[in-house]
Amino acid sequence: GQQLNQSPQSMFIQEGEDVSMNCTSSSIFNTWLWYKQDPGEGPVLLIALYKAGELTSNGRLTAQFGITRKDSFLNISASIPSDVGIYFCAGPIYNAGNMLTFGGGTRLMVKP
Amino acid sequence: SAVISQKPSRDICQRGTSLTIQCQVDSQVTMMFWYRQQPGQSLTLIATANQGSEATYESGFVIDKFPISRPNLTFSTLTVSNMSPEDSSIYLCSAAGGQETQYFGPGTRLLVL
Numbered sequence: 266g267q268q269l270n271q272s273p274q275s276m277f278i279q280e281g282e283d284v285s286m287n288c289t290s291s292s293i294f295n296t297w298l299w300y301k302q303d304p305g306e307g308p309v310l311l312i313a314l315y316k317a318g319e320l321t322s323n324g325r326l327t328a329q330f331g332i333t334r335k336d337s338f339l340n341i342s343a344s345i346p347s348d349v350g351i352y353f354c355a356g357p358i359y360n361a362g363n364m365l366t367f368g369g370g371t372r373l374m375v376k377p
Numbered sequence: 378s379a380v381i382s383q384k385p386s387r388d389i390c391q392r393g394t395s396l397t398i399q400c401q402v403d404s405q406v407t408m409m410f411w412y413r414q415q416p417g418q419s420l421t422l423i424a425t426a427n428q429g430s431e432a433t434y435e436s437g438f439v440i441d442k443f444p445i446s447r448p449n450l451t452f453s454t455l456t457v458s459n460m461s462p463e464d465s466s467i468y469l470c471s472a473a474g475g476q477e478t479q480y481f482g483p484g485t486r487l488l489v490l
Contacts, residue, residue, distance in 0.1 A: 296477045307469050307481035308420070310378070315476065353419065355479075363408050363473035367420045 267292045271354055271368030279376050284341040286371040288354030297337035298355040298365070299328050308353060312339070346375050379404055379472045381482035389488045390460055397456045398485045400470035405450035408473035411443070414484070415466045423468075426453040460489045 271288045278284060288297070296315055300308035312323050314330035314337060321328055325342045341348055354368040380403040390396050400409065409426040424432040424445055432445035447453045457464050465488050471479040 298478060300481075305484075305486075307381075307471075307483045310474075310478055310480065313476060313478055357477045363477060363479065364410070364422065364425065365477075365479055369419045 267294070267356065267358055267366050269354055269356060269366055269368035271371055273371060274369065275372040275374070277374045277376065278344055280344060280346060282344055284344055284348070284373060285338065286340075286352060286373075287336060287338045288368045289336040290356070291335065292359070293334040294337075294356035295334065296357050297328070297330050299326075299337070299339050300353045300355060302351045302353065302370075304350065311352075341373075344373075344375050346377055348373060349375050378474055379406060379480045381470060381472055381480055383470060383482040383485050385485060386483065387486040387488075389490060392461050392489055394460055395456055395458045396460065396487065397454050398468055398470075400453045400455070400482055402451045402472045406472040406474075407450070409447060409453045410471045410473075410479065411445060411453070411455045412469040412471065413466050414469060420469065423455070426455075426470075457487065460487075462489045465489045 299311045302308045312328040319330040327340045329338045351370045355365045358364045384399045411423040412420040423438045424434040426447040428447045444456045467484045469484045471481045
């Protein structure tokens, strides 16, 4: 099936450090989405990627669509306390319209 | 992007009772979805809420337990029926955006005693 494997599961970093997380699959995806879920809230879309090799930034966040179309990376530069939350990768299920499958999430904790 | 609201935001319920969660979108959308997120876990799709027809349920979820309504293009409800403590979870609705994206509501936090 189209499962997404996300790593690491959790990270505990110092404020100001850069963060990198990734998402891999044995299946090809034509779209990669990255969401952030703040504590007590629903997921919010951060970045959407639609082309292999694409590199897209949103402020301090940068995400890349892997050339093989089987992976994607999210980097956060100069982390701040409000970066705390769970980051999910997601991709559309093949031939299922707008249905998405989600990775297991990366829980980020930032120490001031 | 769509703005989505959910009611209630949280509830504590007794086992054996039912709770209906409402989801309102600020614009007409073709597809709406309901997810469950158990503590510390990722999102699991319960069903796709279809306007004008029965919802499409994912494996492991049935209509008798999770009846869904979709009376129009901006509103849907999910009922969690005959609740047990195992139903304690966050329930999220989402709406399809453009280009294969989805936008999520804030979630309903349910605790079943």
